[in-house]
């Protein structure tokens with residue numbers, strides 16, 4: 001059946017509530033279909049998806065593992081509410097806790113599956129507060145944990161609006177009280193050199209002491225920042241968790257973006273030896289993004305506590321059979337195909353290519369990352385961020401000046417989907433199904449795009 005794309009554009013422009021772009025800026029980008037590592041636009045353009053959409057579709061598009069599992073489950077299931085068990089919920093929970101996390105340390109004992117990463121973040125915060133009896137949750141500057149009201153308070157990016165004039169003109173969401181969420185500094189990246197405690201950690205510990213540790217339930221972290229594209233300094237996580245342990249503050253590890261192989265380990269917390277979260281949030285790659293999903297994983301003491309009480313909590317979508325089938329199918333596939341080893345191998349190839357680009361492009365500053373997620377910071381001729389707001393940027397000013405707008409336009413002209421949300425940081429996060437030839441194609445396009453950035457900003 002042929003689609004009338006003009007009619008679709010009219011309806012999309014007239015009836016859909018768009019985000020990120022103002023109406024006058026909105027670029028209608030009609031996708032006809034997706035398959036494997038490619039996005040097919042209406043009109044015939046094919047784009048190599050080098051960002052896995054939102055660093056989310058780790059198995060490429062329409063991977064048979066989740067898709068077959070959903071088809072099979074649909075023969076017997078539609079919806080079953082959380083008060084009744086279904087086969088796939090138990091199967092997915094067992095696979096995640098025993099077979100996947102079990103390989104990465106014996107700390108986790110229960111999971112609850114929810115409809116999104118955001119909802120799992122909300123659940124984790126509630127659980128941490130109930131378990132500790134403490135109100136405050138600490139959140140890192142520039143982090144991202146979702147955009148509903150609870151996670152919205154977990155800054156960096158808050159769902160504010162910009163009139164597109166300048167940075168000072170952005171408008172925060174009215175009505176947010178502090179609601180027990182308090183900021184700590186963002187980590188330094190690996191290029192920061194110092195002896196002794198990192199400044200971010202010193203400031204965090206000072207802040208904890210000033211607030212009073214006995215009122216702090218948890219600190220929430222990202223192993224590598226997703227929206228902001230920031231890999232913390234190698235000393236950061238261990239230092240932060242030592243502080244948490246000292247003050248009996250729980251560690252909520254948000255692995256929505258990094259979990260399931262993205263950083264070359266099953267989970268980002270494994271980048272450090274013998275560091276285990278108290279609560280972990282998962283989503284995105286858990287089912288290749290085949291259906292909306294998320295989950296919160298509990299360590300044994302917290303799980304025992306939550307199971308010992310009646311917890312008045314539930315959502316229509318908890319443990320949905322089709323979602324859980326897609327999770328079970330994906331995890332079985334990832335286990336059978338040794339997905340983590342595959343990521344490690346491809347990571348070396350990609351990192352090597354990025355390092356070569358750095359050698360030939362003065363606009364490439366720090367490259368941070370691991371596995372198949374590398375963030376490339378773009379700098380001016382003095383080595384400073386090109387757009388000064390950098391990771392504080394909230395979609396203000398003329399979008400065509402954003403280095404990432406230049407990158408994504410030039411890459412698209414060479415058949416590659418690549419860019420990022422903050423203006424100076426390009427996020428290379430291809431699907432795990434990427435081939436070396438496709439990495440070469442993406443790097444060819446990136447090379448051309450970096451030249452365009454230099455033409456504009458390096459004279």
Ligand SMILES: Cc1ncc(COP(=O)(O)O)c(C=O)c1O
Pocket residue numbers: 054116117118119121144145146147222226227254255256257283284293294
């Ligand atoms: C680290 C992190 N946490 C939470 C979320 C929110 O997850 P979802 O978009 O599934 O609601 C995201 C989404 O990008 C994320 O990257």
